[in-house]
Amino acid sequence: MNNKRRSFIKSSAAAGAFGVAVSAGLVTPRAVMAAWPKAAFEATDLDTAVKGALGDGAMTDSSDIALKAPEIAENGAVVPITVTSNIPNTESISILIPENPTPLTATFNLGSNTAGFVSTRVKMSKTSDVVAVVKSGGKLYSTKLTVKVTIGGCGG
Amino acid sequence: MAKSIKVRAKVKNGETVVKALISHPMETGQRKNKKTGKKFPAHFIQEITCTHNGADVLTADWGTAISKNPYLSFKFNGAKSGDTLKMSWVDNKGESDSIEAKIK
Numbered sequence: 001m002n003n004k005r006r007s008f009i010k011s012s013a014a015a016g017a018f019g020v021a022v023s024a025g026l027v028t029p030r031a032v033m034a035a036w037p038k039a040a041f042e043a044t045d046l047d048t049a050v051k052g053a054l055g056d057g058a059m060t061d062s063s064d065i066a067l068k069a070p071e072i073a074e075n076g077a078v079v080p081i082t083v084t085s086n087i088p089n090t091e092s093i094s095i096l097i098p099e100n101p102t103p104l105t106a107t108f109n110l111g112s113n114t115a116g117f118v119s120t121r122v123k124m125s126k127t128s129d130v131v132a133v134v135k136s137g138g139k140l141y142s143t144k145l146t147v148k149v150t151i152g153g154c155g156g
Numbered sequence: 157m158a159k160s161i162k163v164r165a166k167v168k169n170g171e172t173v174v175k176a177l178i179s180h181p182m183e184t185g186q187r188k189n190k191k192t193g194k195k196f197p198a199h200f201i202q203e204i205t206c207t208h209n210g211a212d213v214l215t216a217d218w219g220t221a222i223s224k225n226p227y228l229s230f231k232f233n234g235a236k237s238g239d240t241l242k243m244s245w246v247d248n249k250g251e252s253d254s255i256e257a258k259i260k
Contacts, residue, residue: 036202041219053217078223097221101186105221111213111232115171118214119229123184123221 041104046096046131049104053094054135062087062141067132069147076124076149083132085116085141092135093118099128124149161255165241172235172259174206174214176228176243184220199249201226206243208235208259235259 040052050059068082083093093116094107100123108118116134124130124147131144163176178201185198204216213232235241237259244254 036217041217080227082229100221101184102219102221104219106216106218108214108216108230109212110230111211113211113232113234114213115231115233117229117231119227121223121227123182123223 037104037107042102043104044102046098046103049096049102050094050133050140053104053107054092054133054140056138056140059133059140059142062134062143065132065134065141065143067130067143067145069130069145071146072148072150073124074150076126076151078121079124079130079147079149080119080121081130081132082119083117083134085132085134085136087116087134087136087141089136090116090134091137094133094135095120095122096131096133097122097124097128098131100125103131159255160253161243161245163241163243163255163257165235165257165259167235167237167259171231171233172208172241173231174229174241174243178226178228178245178253180224180226180245180247182220182222182224182226186220199247201245201247203246204228204243205245206230206241208232208239208241213241 037053040049043049043052064086066084073079081095090110092107092109095105096103097105105122127148129144129146131142133140133142160179165172165174180201181199183196183199187196189196200220201218206214214230239259240256241259242256246252
């Protein structure tokens with residue numbers, strides 16, 4: 001969840017019907033897409049990416065986040081990552097890979113009934129940490145794990 | 157693009173487990189065409205939206221580092237068997253697709 005999007009939703013709510021349409025899910029994601037944090041996804045260092053995507057750069061290490069990834073990934077193009085957050089009121093889960101050309105991989109914004117769990121597959125250019133950042137109550141919590149990559153997933 | 161999403165949602169002990177597979181090239185824009193030396197233009201999914209009963213259960217912003225033919229799994233509460241789950245994606249070229257699936 002990023003600041004731009006928040007203000008976007010606020011401003012559209014002020015505009016009236018459109019805000020209602022968005023929250024009711026009547027407007028296609030295309031209309032909401034302006035909120036895709038381009039700068040954060042194009043940032044080449046971890047701090048800028050985290051700030052751009054989540055609004056703040058200060059992270060606290062937390063043992064309440066379980067990050068599951070292979071110790072050695074034979075193929076960097078497909079690295080399965082599972083993040084489980086036991087932090088109450090988890091608002092979003094982000095996955096960042098500092099050694100990739102652009103570290104920010106994905107941000108998952110969770111609904112109020114959604115469990116703090118996401119699983120996906122990512123590309124890794126070389127051996128790197130994988131950082132999972134959880135946002136809860138305006139604070140950021142993170143945990144990381146090193147994944148060894150024998151064949152990179154970028155460039156080919 | 158038709159039927160690019162395969163989604164399965166199943167209720168177990170009150171919790172719905174959603175698993176989805178999307179067919180998409182997820183081109184990073186960094187891979188080079190060996191014959192011409194030019195880079196393949198970036199083509200990747202930017203936004204995923206998943207709704208149940210009109211409420212967002214998951215929205216995601218993706219970058220280029222999500223693997224080709226993305227897999228996504230998550231869990232949420234409050235759904236029952238027979239409900240409809242809607243999932244859609246939009247990529248950086250403005251292409252999109254959506255699907256509705258019955259929760260089992």
